[in-house]
Amino acid sequence: MMAKLFQGSVGKKISMSLTGLFLCLFLVVHLSGNLLLLKNDGGVAFNQYSEFMSTNPLIRISEIILAAAFLVHIITAILLSLQNQEARPDRYVLDRSYVHTSFASRTMIYTGSLVFIFLVIHLKTFFVPHRLFHSEQTMYQTVKLAFENPFYTGFYVVAMVLLTLHLWHGFQSAFQSLGLRHRRYTPLIEKLGMGFSILIPLGFGLIPLYFFFRQFLK
Amino acid sequence: MKFTLKIWRQAGPQDLGKLETHSIDGISPHMSFLEMLDVLNERLIREGKEPVAFESDCREGICGACGLFINGRAHGPEEGITTCQLHMRSFKDGDVIYIEPWRAKAFPVIKDLIVDRSAFDRIMRSGGYISVNTGSAPEANSTPVPKEVAEEAFDAATCIGCGACVATCKNASAMLFVAAKVSHLALLPQGKVERKQRVARMLQTMDTEGFGACTNTGACEAECPKKISISHIARLNREHILSSLT
Structure with missing residues (x-):
């Protein structure tokens, strides 16, 4: 019975929205922990938090659910994209059908793919050495070292702009795909989505910038 | 000129x-x-x-x-x-x-500028019948329908099946068309009896006909000659959830 819910193109969009909103929730949790990096204590609080996150059994389970959500979101996006491309094999010679649509809504597969590339590099820098191998450094040291590099910090800032674009459409679109639309609440959801898509990446983007500029202060 | x-x-x-x-x-x-x-x-x-x-x-x-x-x-x-x-x-x-x-x-x-839109007819046909008695007109007040519901259903029913939604959608999706057809019957008491099978069958036909999925860009409602709103697409999504879970 549940299987039917996720079948067909509408079912796939329901998968996209449920996993997408779950990933939004993850962003909030991830950012709230990472803001400890801005605490001026030489990384004591952040390292403690990092230790907790890598040992707590409940977090372990959440981590598996998170990885599954990412996979479902990515695989479903690829399937939908292929279906959409096949649905129009011949392009228009002159196409101005985009005039009433937002840039963010037309580029979801591209911003999503670029955010995915970011995710791989991000995991390679932090997750892989600390969780799969046992790094000599503390997590705080790894973070500090990574973000003192101008290219790495620049890359993070660009990735956060892309994430903003992805969330700009994705957040409110998830509600539409779930059928949650109402003339009283939809404008509110749209505003919430705009706020979310700016504030969350802004918070994430501040961290590398903080470490990058701090190294010149001393 | x-x-x-x-x-x-x-x-x-x-x-x-x-x-x-x-x-x-x-x-x-x-x-x-x-x-x-x-x-x-x-x-x-x-x-x-x-x-x-x-x-x-x-x-x-x-x-x-x-x-x-x-x-x-x-x-x-x-x-x-x-x-x-x-x-x-x-x-x-x-x-x-x-x-x-x-x-x-x-x-x-x-040929030239003429396209075959019979995929729309096949979607409509797969939706099936509605259980109303045909013949003489029923007594007007025997089935009360609230004014707002009647208006909403009528807005959906203004769809003329021209295919502009498919033509303008970057995914060539027929969601606005299917949404209009599902919506106008799902809203009215006459269409409620076959409501669950209707949405399931129409969506299935929509997919097998080779239309794309919806990215919620809103291009369709902007180009629709009847200005049918994508709020009907949200209703179509709700109808799908209702039909698959209950």
């Missing part, structure tokens, strides 16, 4: 098409777009050439037969109208006008 027309010419479904350029002069700004094409075709016939094939029927915006992709927009640059309701005064003298057929895998070109 004088125009340069770049018209898509394609001999048949299997043939390769290309743009053909025609100059046309002496067009009145009060002519409709289709009348302008009539003038061109009369000239082509006089010259012994093949006239441009395009579809039209009522020429008053209610039948859904006409539909051209004009200068990159479904039904041309104006909003809330079909191609037959577009007038040449919407263009500037000397304009170059691109005229193409709807492009979608589910709408194969038959």
Whole structure:
């Protein structure tokens, strides 16, 4: 019975929205922990938090659910994209059908793919050495070292702009795909989505910038 | 008025098409777009050439037969109208006008600007019947319907099945069309009996016909000649959830 819910193109969009909103929730949790990096204590609080996150059994389970959500979101996006491309094999010679649509809504597969590339590099820098191998450094040291590099910090800032674009459409679109639309609440959801898509990446983007500029202060 | 027309010419479904350029002069700004094409075709016939094939029927915006992709927009640059309701005064003298057929895998070109939209009919057919007695008109007050619900259902029912939503969608998705058809029956008591099977079957046919999925860009509602809102797509999504979970 549940299987039917996720079948067909509408079912796939329901998968996209449920996993997408779950990933939004993850962003909030991830950012709230990472803001400890801005605490001026030489990384004591952040390292403690990092230790907790890598040992707590409940977090372990959440981590598996998170990885599954990412996979479902990515695989479903690829399937939908292929279906959409096949649905129009011949392009228009002159196409101005985009005039009433937002840039963010037309580029979801591209911003999503670029955010995915970011995710791989991000995991390679932090997750892989600390969780799969046992790094000599503390997590705080790894973070500090990574973000003192101008290219790495620049890359993070660009990735956060892309994430903003992805969330700009994705957040409110998830509600539409779930059928949650109402003339009283939809404008509110749209505003919430705009706020979310700016504030969350802004918070994430501040961290590398903080470490990058701090190294010149001393 | 004088125009340069770049018209898509394609001999048949299997043939390769290309743009053909025609100059046309002496067009009145009060002519409709289709009348302008009539003038061109009369000239082509006089010259012994093949006239441009395009579809039209009522020429008053209610039948859904006409539909051209004009200068990159479904039904041309104006909003809330079909191609037959577009007038040449919407263009500037000397304009170059691109005229193409709807492009979608589910709408194969038959000839020139005519596409086969029977995929829409097959979606409608898969929706099936509604359980009402036909014959003499029922007593008007026997089935009360709130005014707002009746209005909402009527808005959905104004869909003429022209296919502009599919033509303009970057995914060639038929979601707005299916949403309008599902919505107008799901809202009314007469359509509630077969509500769950209807949405499941229509969505299944929509997928097998080869239409794309919905990215919620909103292009369809902007180009719909009847201004059908994507709030009906949200209702279609709700109907799918209801039908699959209960």
